[in-house]
Amino acid sequence: MPDVTISHLSKKFAATTVLHGIDLTIRDGEFFTLLGPSGCGKSTTLSCVAGLERPTTGSIAVGDRTMVDTASRTFVPPEGRNLGMVFQSYALWPHMTVAQNLALPLRIRKVDRRRQTALIGEALEKVGLADMRDRYPHQLSGGQQQRVALARALVYSPTVLLLDEPLSNLDAQLREQARAWLKRLQEDLGITTVYVTHDQEEALALSDRIAVMSEGHLVQVGSPTEIYQEPATAGVAAFVGRCNFLTGKVAAASDGRTEVVLDCNGRRVRTRAAKAGVEAGQRVTVAVRPERIKVLTADRQPPPDANVLTGTVLSSSYVGARFEYDVRLGDHAVQVATGRPGLTGEITLAVDPEVCLLYPTTDVVTPDIEALTTVSG
Numbered sequence: 001m002p003d004v005t006i007s008h009l010s011k012k013f014a015a016t017t018v019l020h021g022i023d024l025t026i027r028d029g030e031f032f033t034l035l036g037p038s039g040c041g042k043s044t045t046l047s048c049v050a051g052l053e054r055p056t057t058g059s060i061a062v063g064d065r066t067m068v069d070t071a072s073r074t075f076v077p078p079e080g081r082n083l084g085m086v087f088q089s090y091a092l093w094p095h096m097t098v099a100q101n102l103a104l105p106l107r108i109r110k111v112d113r114r115r116q117t118a119l120i121g122e123a124l125e126k127v128g129l130a131d132m133r134d135r136y137p138h139q140l141s142g143g144q145q146q147r148v149a150l151a152r153a154l155v156y157s158p159t160v161l162l163l164d165e166p167l168s169n170l171d172a173q174l175r176e177q178a179r180a181w182l183k184r185l186q187e188d189l190g191i192t193t194v195y196v197t198h199d200q201e202e203a204l205a206l207s208d209r210i211a212v213m214s215e216g217h218l219v220q221v222g223s224p225t226e227i228y229q230e231p232a233t234a235g236v237a238a239f240v241g242r243c244n245f246l247t248g249k250v251a252a253a254s255d256g257r258t259e260v261v262l263d264c265n266g267r268r269v270r271t272r273a274a275k276a277g278v279e280a281g282q283r284v285t286v287a288v289r290p291e292r293i294k295v296l297t298a299d300r301q302p303p304p305d306a307n308v309l310t311g312t313v314l315s316s317s318y319v320g321a322r323f324e325y326d327v328r329l330g331d332h333a334v335q336v337a338t339g340r341p342g343l344t345g346e347i348t349l350a351v352d353p354e355v356c357l358l359y360p361t362t363d364v365v366t367p368d369i370e371a372l373t374t375v376s377g
């Protein structure tokens with residue numbers, strides 16, 4: 001299976017630029033996800049790969065085949081690209097059976113009848129629907145319709161699979177099952193896959209690598225663990241998973257550690273070094289995931305290097321696998337996720353400097369203590 005190489009891809013709609021020079025290589029056999037909030041340009045990028053949109057500038061190649069290059073005025077139409085596509089609306093023809101729906105792309109490609117029957121059988125086998133070929137779409141569940149759409153994208157052996165929010169019409173439980181199934185299928189087929197979603201959990205669960213997009217730019221490209229544990233910006237930390245943000249001022253910065261005086265309670269905390277480097281006196285944002293904050297009890301001593309902070313529990317909720325607490329820290333609140341039930345009143349928190357990420361920005365909104373106090377009564 002080939003790589004997909006996107007170079008200097010820009011797209012304007014009238015006077016508005018929605019993609020600003022995207023450079024990206026999606027590797028052979030990779031499950032690659034474009035992740036970002038609504039309107040950031042994920043679908044437009046995918047549509048440019050599919051040939052449904054023409055870039056304003058830039059080029060896209062699949063393997064060594066150039067699909068579009070604005071410099072040399074090359075443009076291969078969608079039907080000439082041999083890419084499989086599945087969209088949010090499965091777009092199955094309601095008046096055609098499953099087999100007839102799958103036959104359509106084969107007829108367009110002038111595959112002979114006998115070969116069509118064999119290919120349709122194989123594709124339905126792959127998605128586990130071999131016995132449903134004569135059903136109409138309305139006789140199938142949402143999950144089955146989604147599989148038919150996938151089978152239709154696979155039936156002509158595309159070189160790359162392009163999936164635009166294909167699971168978003170399924171209910172939560174079905175969606176999780178479909179996610180696991182899709183991941184296994186993609187691995188079995190080894191097909192290079194470009195997946196578009198705004199659902200960060202889905203992206204983390206499915207992908208080999210993720211590109212986080214914001215306002216037509218790529219902000220970070222990395223494995224799910226890199227994106228979650230080493231977010232490149234406070235914006236990525238906020239978008240992927242939950243995160244606490246505390247603002248403050250750098251007191252001292254030395255190799256590997258930075259000391260920050262927090263605005264919320266005037267306490268000094270040690271953090272990791274900022275990626276971009278910071279100077280004493282600079283305003284910064286400290287970001288910590290809720291599950292990285294440890295709750296100390298009498299029998300549990302803080303690790304030697306940890307930041308130790310006291311706070312007051314404002315509210316708690318039980319979410320099945322863990323308890324979540326809103327904890328007042330000075331005039332701010334932080335979220336703490338832990339297995340410990342029944343925490344109330346004043347508690348002591350330990351935070352390893354290694355899990356305190358530091359960003360030279362103060363642009364992330366911190367939780368409003370008034371709102372939390374009101375909610376908790």
Ligand SMILES: Nc1ncnc2c1ncn2[C@@H]1O[C@H](COP(=O)(O)OP(=O)(O)OP(=O)(O)O)[C@@H](O)[C@H]1O
Pocket residue numbers: 013018036037038039040041042043044045198
């Ligand atoms: N045909 C079009 N004409 C004008 N503007 C468009 C067109 N298609 C997309 N846009 C604009 O381009 C921007 C990016 O849209 P795009 O659909 O790529 O975003 P997205 O990240 O996929 O969002 P969503 O998750 O909501 O689908 C948006 O501001 C959108 O309004």
